[in-house]
Structure formats: structure tokens, C-alpha cells
Amino acid sequence: MKIFLLILGMTLVTYLPRLLPAIFLDRFEFPGWFKRWLKNIPYAALGALIFPGVLLVDQEQPLLGLLGGLSALGLSLLNLHITLVMAGSICTVLLLQYFLF
Amino acid sequence: MIEKNSPLKQGILSGLPIALGYFPIAIAFGALAGQAQLSWLEAVLMSALVFAGASQFVAVSLLLVGTGPLQIITTTFFLNMRHLIMSLALNDKMRGFPPAWKQGLSFFITDETFAFLTLGEGESNHQRPPVFMAGLMVTAYLGWVSGTLVGGVGAHIIPPQITTAMTVGLYGLFIGLLVPSAKKSRPFILVAVLSMVINWGLGHWIESGWAIVIATVLAAGVGVPLGGGWE
Numbered sequence: 001m002k003i004f005l006l007i008l009g010m011t012l013v014t015y016l017p018r019l020l021p022a023i024f025l026d027r028f029e030f031p032g033w034f035k036r037w038l039k040n041i042p043y044a045a046l047g048a049l050i051f052p053g054v055l056l057v058d059q060e061q062p063l064l065g066l067l068g069g070l071s072a073l074g075l076s077l078l079n080l081h082i083t084l085v086m087a088g089s090i091c092t093v094l095l096l097q098y099f100l101f
Numbered sequence: 102m103i104e105k106n107s108p109l110k111q112g113i114l115s116g117l118p119i120a121l122g123y124f125p126i127a128i129a130f131g132a133l134a135g136q137a138q139l140s141w142l143e144a145v146l147m148s149a150l151v152f153a154g155a156s157q158f159v160a161v162s163l164l165l166v167g168t169g170p171l172q173i174i175t176t177t178f179f180l181n182m183r184h185l186i187m188s189l190a191l192n193d194k195m196r197g198f199p200p201a202w203k204q205g206l207s208f209f210i211t212d213e214t215f216a217f218l219t220l221g222e223g224e225s226n227h228q229r230p231p232v233f234m235a236g237l238m239v240t241a242y243l244g245w246v247s248g249t250l251v252g253g254v255g256a257h258i259i260p261p262q263i264t265t266a267m268t269v270g271l272y273g274l275f276i277g278l279l280v281p282s283a284k285k286s287r288p289f290i291l292v293a294v295l296s297m298v299i300n301w302g303l304g305h306w307i308e309s310g311w312a313i314v315i316a317t318v319l320a321a322g323v324g325v326p327l328g329g330g331w332e
Binding site: 002003004005006007008009010011012013014015017018019020021022023025026033035036037038039040041042043044045046047048049050051052053054057058064065068069071072073075076077079080082083085086087088089090092093094097 | 118122139143146147150151152153156157160170171173174175177178181182183184185186187188189190191192193195196200203204206207208210212215216219220221262263265266267268269270271272273274275276277278279280281282283284288289292293294295296297299300301304309312313316317318319320321322324325
């Protein structure tokens with residue numbers, strides 16, 4: 001029962017921030033600067049999600065995450081499909097784990 | 102029958118890489134939840150209702166050290182404040198969708214589905230139909246919930262090295278979505294790099310969930326006078 005209430009509480013506090021913009025956004029017409037801010041959000045959010053989090057993939061080996069991330073960077077600069085970028089970074093890390101770490 | 106190349110089918114296909122990335126990590130979550138004395142049903146229920154990887158791992162880790170439910174719920178709340186910002190940006194792309202669709206789809210916002218729908222397939226200026234988004238999001242969701250089930254019933258078939266490698270795969274997803282979109286415009290590159298630097302700097306002082314929120318808000322704001330995102 002305690003766990004069930006915990007899950008319900010977590011459901012509430014995770015859905016609420018996701019839901020609020022869906023309810024209120026249409027009621028406002030935003031000024032130009034705000035729209036530009038919104039358009040920048042994906043780039044800013046992804047930047048913050050990637051670094052330094054990628055270094056913490058293996059807490060004892062920050063280099064492993066770094067090299068996996070750099071391989072993804074290299075592959076994405078070649079304009080490869082997202083699936084290949086993911087697969088490439090996974091393979092890089094698997095090979096590094098096998099041979100080096 | 103699903104019509105060939107229907108938006109729903111395209112959405113499902115686009116969601117597959119996310120689902121495959123989620124699957125082994127969800128197995129790890131299911132296994133960890135078992136160690137924290139959650140039944141497989143409770144673990145699956147948490148994944149199905151909460152659908153937020155970082156929060157769930159933190160919650161289970163806190164349960165393991167005996168933290169009370171209120172503290173866990175509070176931590177979860179702060180950890181997910183970034184989804185408020187992401188939901189703002191994504192709902193801006195969903196203007197004109199029926200309200201019920203927007204409220205439903207918003208439940209499925211994660212770092213990964215957000216990244217895909219704002220930078221990846223969703224970057225094109227024409228608006229993706231709701232069923233495309235639903236296909237992508239629900240596919241990712243099923244990867245997360247089914248992985249939790251597999252890990253929760255005790256099938257520890259995935260060694261930790263694989264989980265590490267698959268976590269890098271999710272970073273590969275972020276990088277592979279960010280780089281091709283950002284390189285089209287210098288202000289976008291600057292916003293992304295600045296956000297990394299702010300996040301890294303703040304991470305020394307405050308909890309990482311907040312660092313990500315503040316870095317995102319500030320870096321996106323710095324991009325405004327630079328003309329980033331203005332066409």
C-alpha cells in the first residue's frame with residue numbers, strides 16, 4: 001500500500017509539469033522574443049542533457065562515455081541516420097570495454 | 102491494417118530506436134526495483150504511470166537506503182521540472198491539436214521523445230499529425246514498460262556492460278539529433294555549447310536536475326538577441 005501511494009504521488013508530480021503547458025499554452029499569444037526563446041529550448045536542453053552526463057555513463061571510466069560521445073559526434077557530422085549514430089556509439093563502447101577497460 | 106507510409110506507421114518506426122534504447126535500461130530498472138523489495142507488478146506499474154527513467158532510478162535507490170515516500174516524491178518533482186520547459190516547447194509545436202490529444206501526448210514527454218519530436222523527425226517546419234507523435238511516443242513507452250516487466254520478473258539476462266553501452270546509445274541519440282540540426286545555424290551551436298558549460302559549472306554547486314533546468318532556460322535566453330531560432 002505504501003508503494004502504491006508512492007507511485008501515485010510520483011505519477012502526479014511527473015505528469016503535472018508535462019500537462020500544464022498543454023492546458024495553458026493556447027490561451028496566450030506570445031511576443032516574438034518568447035517564441036525565439038522557445039525555438040532555442042531544444043538546442044539548450046539537449047546540450048545540458050549531453051554534457052557532462054555522458055561522462056557519467058560509467059562512473060569509474062569517464063573516458064568511456066567521452067569516447068562513445070565523440071564517436072556519435074563524428075558519425076552525426078557525416079549526416080548518418082540516427083539509428084546508425086546510436087549503433088556506432090554503442091559499438092564503440094562495447095569494443096572499448098572488450099579491449100581496453 | 103495500417104496503411105503503408107501512414108503517419109502512424111512512420112511514427113512507430115521513428116520510435117523504435119528509442120524503444121530499443123530504453124529496453125535494456127528498463128530491464129536494469131526492473132531488476133533494481135526487485136532489490137528494493139518492489140514486486141514485478143509494482144515495478145511495471147511505476148514504469149507505466151510515471152514513465153520517467155531518471156526519477157524511477159532515483160526513487161528506487163532512495164527506497165533501498167530507507168528514504169520516506171514524501172522525500173522521494175519531492176525529489177521526483179524537482180528532477181522533472183525540465184519536462185515543464187520541454188512541454189512548453191513541444192506544445193508550441195502542437196498548437197491546433199485537439200486539447201485531449203495535447204493533454205494525452207504530454208504524458209509521454211521524456212528527454213528522448215522530446216528530442217526526437219523537436220529536432221529529429223519533428224524538425225521540419227510542417228506540423229507532424231497527432232498520430233505520428235502518438236506512434237512515436239507509445240512505441241518508446243512500450244519499450245520502457247516491457248523492459249521493466251522483463252527485469253522485474255527476474256530475467257537478469259543483460260550484463261552490466263551492455264546496459265552501459267546502451268546508455269551511451271541514448272546519448273548517441275541526443276548527439277545524433279542535436280548535431281545535424283545545430284550545425285545549420287551558429288546561434289544554435291552557441292546555445293547548445295553554452296548550455297553544456299553552464300550545466301557543467303552549476304553541477305558543482307547544485308543538484309543536477311536543477312542545473313539542467315537553469316542551464317536550458319539561460320542558454321536559450323542568451324540565444325534570443327543573437328537571432329537564434331529566428332527565420
